[in-house]
Amino acid sequence: MDQWRRAFLESHYPTYRRAVRAAAQESTWVCWHYSPEEWQQFDSSAWQYSIGRIRMVALWGCLFVLVLGGGSFSMTQHPQPAWWEFAFVGIAITVAIAVVQIFVRQMYTSSKAAQQARQAGPRKICIGPTAVVQPGQTLPLAGYSVQFLPNFWDPLRGGIDVLENAAIQEGSPARVTFYGRAMHGRGGLGTHIRVEVPIPAGHETEAAQLVQRFHTTILGED
Numbered sequence: 001m002d003q004w005r006r007a008f009l010e011s012h013y014p015t016y017r018r019a020v021r022a023a024a025q026e027s028t029w030v031c032w033h034y035s036p037e038e039w040q041q042f043d044s045s046a047w048q049y050s051i052g053r054i055r056m057v058a059l060w061g062c063l064f065v066l067v068l069g070g071g072s073f074s075m076t077q078h079p080q081p082a083w084w085e086f087a088f089v090g091i092a093i094t095v096a097i098a099v100v101q102i103f104v105r106q107m108y109t110s111s112k113a114a115q116q117a118r119q120a121g122p123r124k125i126c127i128g129p130t131a132v133v134q135p136g137q138t139l140p141l142a143g144y145s146v147q148f149l150p151n152f153w154d155p156l157r158g159g160i161d162v163l164e165n166a167a168i169q170e171g172s173p174a175r176v177t178f179y180g181r182a183m184h185g186r187g188g189l190g191t192h193i194r195v196e197v198p199i200p201a202g203h204e205t206e207a208a209q210l211v212q213r214f215h216t217t218i219l220g221e222d
Helices: 002-012 014-025 036-074 083-120 204-218
Strands: 030-033 124-127 131-134 137-140 162-169 175-183 189-198
Touching: 002 014, 002 175, 014 162, 014 204, 036 083, 036 189, 124 189, 162 204, 175 204
Parallel strands: none
Antiparallel strands: 030 124, 124 131, 131 137, 162 175, 175 189
């Protein structure tokens, strides 16, 4: 499957080919070091984002269980429902609850491990043509499904197969934001993915040059 995915990306997406060639020449373009205050802000923001995703999945999971339970229960609403109908309702609801619990628990465990890795340091993020590397995590910018097979049990862990844009997002702090898409199965690209990297104080010019390098080298713009 890895070979098929790699061949598919190489044949259909020039940005992937450019990223792989660029990484073969220089795997890391910049490494940014952060002050304790900047790193704490980044860690807090990342944790709040993770918790928000977990709550969203838990909410949708609860709604799914309610809909499934209501639909299953309606099957038993006739004069003489068989015992197996009640058993089916119970099993369906139990399985649905178990699946939701597995997803939520895995997301929380993954998020907590990432937070602990950030807090352990070093306070550094490196960016290259194919990945953003921070303590405890590597977020691919090219060939995610080739380098890191999608983890069905870890919805928070994602990456980009094909980069579509890179830009500086204003804010406090400002961020370099990478936009791309991940490949689903054998049918081409699917989910839109965004990877954000905070810009440490004093590196604004370097960040602008980095974005321009992505546009020129990876996206193929003049």
